[in-house]
Amino acid sequence: MTDIQAGLTVLTVLVVPYIVQAIKTKAMTGNVARWTAIAVSALCGALTAMAGGMPTDPTAWVTSIFAAVGGVQVAYAAFKSVGVTDKWLDALLALGDVKKGA
Template identity: 90%
Template sequence: MTEIQAGLTVCTVLVVPYIVQAIKTKAMTGNVARWIAISVSTLCGVLTAMAGGMPTDASAWVTSIFAAVGGVQVAYAAFRSVGVTDKWLDALLALGDIKED
């Protein structure tokens, strides 16, 4: 894994949980949100693998994809345990809402 790929993986791990939380609605269960996070992080892992040029061996694909998927799942669990995704992101998303009295 090159420095660019490692940097992209770290960015993916930190950003994807926020994206999933931002699109999460009451109509979407936690299980659906988890699969969306896995799908998005898999796509990001594929793009990360291709950042240094098209990989020629399967291990480069697997490393990038599993690093992104696993990292996002770990980050989401860590963010959720300290309330980052629930409290902070929900507060940021509510900044544009003006409540009428």
């Protein structure tokens, strides 16, 4: 894994939990949100693997994809346990929500 790929993986790990929380609605259950996060992070992992050119070694694909998926799951669990995804992001998302009649 190159420095660029490592940086992209860290960026993915920090950003994807917020993206999933931002699109999460009452219609999206926890399991759907979890699988959405896994799918998005797997895609980001595949794109990260290609950052240094198309990998010819299958282990490069697996390393990048599992690093992104595992990192996102760990970050999401850590963010959730301290209330980052629930309180902070929900508060940020509510900033643009103007209540009528207020």
